[in-house]
Each structure stands twice: as C-alpha cells, then as structure tokens.
Amino acid sequence: MSTQSRAVLLESFGGPEVLGVREVPAPEAGPGQIRVRVTAAGLNPMDWFMTSDDETAARFGLSLPSGFGTDYAGVVDQVGDGATGFAVGDRVFGGAVSRAIADHVVLDLAATIATGSAVHHTPDGVDDRTAATLAIAGSTAAAALAVVEPGPGDTVLIGGAGGGVGVFTVQLARLAGARVIGTGSATSAEALRSLGAEPVAYGDGLAERVRTLGVTAAIDLFGTDTVRTAREIGVPDARITTIAGQVDGIRSANGANAAPGALEEVARLVADGRLRVPIAATFPIDEIRAAVELQAGRHVHGKVVVDL
Secondary structure (H helix, E strand, O other), rough: OOOEEEEEEEEOOOOHHHHEEEEEOOOOOOOOOOEEEEEEEEEOOHHHOOOOHHHHHOOOHHHHHOOOEEEEEEEEEEOOOOOOOOOOOEEEEEOOOOOOOEEEEEEOOOOEEEEEEEEEEOOOOOOOHHHHHOOHHHHHHHHHHHHOOOOOEEEEEEEOOOHHHHHHHHHHHHHHOEEEEEEHHHHHHHHHHHOOOEEEEEOHHHHHHHHHHOOOOOEEOOOOHHHHHHHHOOOOOOEEEEOOOOOOEEEEEEEHHHHOOHHHHHHHHHHOOOOOOEEEEEHHHHHHHHHHHHHHHHOOOOOOEEEO
C-alpha cells in the first residue's frame, strides 16, 4: 500500500508559474470513501480560472495550500468501511475539484461533483486518457443540450465549438439529429468539420454570416457573443444557453446540474465508438506548467491530458 503520493500543489494562487509537484503523504480512504490511484487527469479552463487569484479562489471555497485539476481516471486501490459499489481493481473516472492531479485521490461516495467529487465506473473500451477528459466537459455539454433540446430539423449555432466542451457538444447535437454550425478560428475549421460541424468564423459580422442558415437554437461555450448573435437573428431566448457568461433572460447551463445518468451515457457513446474525444496533447506530471500554458491558450483543438 502506497504511503507517499505526488501531487500538484499551489502555495500561492496565480498563473501556471505557481504550479509545482510535491511529495505528500498518500490520503487514506475513510468510511464511505474509496481511494483511486490516478493514471490520467484531463485539464479544463475551470482549473486555472479557479486558482488564478486569491479573490477567485475564495469564491470557490479554495484555500492554501491548494491542489489542482478536477477530471481524473484511474483504478480503485483502497475501499473504506461501508463503501459499496466499488472494489479494489475497478477502473473509474470522475471529478475531484482542485485536487485531481495527484497519484491518489479520495472520493466520498455520498458526494456529487457540485459538492466536490464524483466517481463512475469506466466502461470497457474507454482508455484512461479518454476517460480523464469526460467529467467536466461531458457533463457541461449534456447540460447545455438539455436546455435547448436539439433534434432533427434543428440548426444549432455553437459558439466556441472547437474547445474542450465543444468537442462533446457538437457531436451530441449531431447524434440528436441536428445540423451544427460551429464558430471558431480559421485554424479550427478542419477540426470542426471532423466532428460534424459546419465551421464559421467568429467575431464581427457573425450575425450576417449565419443569418440565412436557418439557426433555431444556440449554445455559447465561450462568452456572450453567440448569445447576442442568436438574439439578433431571431432565435428565441428559450432556445439559447451559455456556460461561461450570464445574460438576463437566458438560462445558463452548468455541468453540476446535468441530468442523472447523463455522464454515463456520454461514456457509453465513447465506448461504442459513436463519440470521439480528440486528445490534443499529453504531458507527464512534471511538465504541469507547460500543460496548463497550452490549455489556457484556448487555441488547442481537443483535450489536454496529464499522465501520472
């Protein structure tokens, strides 16, 4: 049984330069908990946003020293008293808010991602790197789609479609039968086409570029520009949502509020080969700063994963 664990820890809040790998005592699973030997951790914008400064960290209930990262995948290596549904050796994935990038994480089976942690069985056919990308992005995409409810006959405008959440949102909308128009940079056009979206350049003039495309719903994955465009071309507020901005009259989507079973369904689609998760880059834990710098640049096409 491991007694030591590597973990990414912050002694101060800030940018990638404050991230460091430390050796710490391995946590132990208590009653109703399991411990996971983490093999891979996926990065999300929320990871570096939450720890970017003292004020933001406080809003999320974080204090120093703080861990880092949320999405993980690995293998159960310890089961606490009264913990049921999981056994040593089970492959699992999920979220451990601001502490996932570590050799070991302890998960409370009674918790949810909204309260700090979640754990799910990894389906056969899904490797750990891919499983480590699912929790935040998959749940957020599912929650956004539940707001606008796309289906056959719909044309969905997705802003920021080339990002980590966009990978899932585009494909899930297509699986629902909708046509997808995805905004992005010129360099993301081919990646968007490969996911099933029709690319369109973001920025000034977007409304004119999409006005004649018959857009019936919109999802803004980056800010609020897509919301404004959707309103300008006549999409009703009830069929517009955003994940990264607040707009009066628009219902926002949050992965923590995804419907029960939504993430498991995403994982099943991946296992069945119906949903593809492009891994843009992988880094060893010792290169955490470089990994976060790449992900925070917001120009990577696909997910960034840290191997442990």
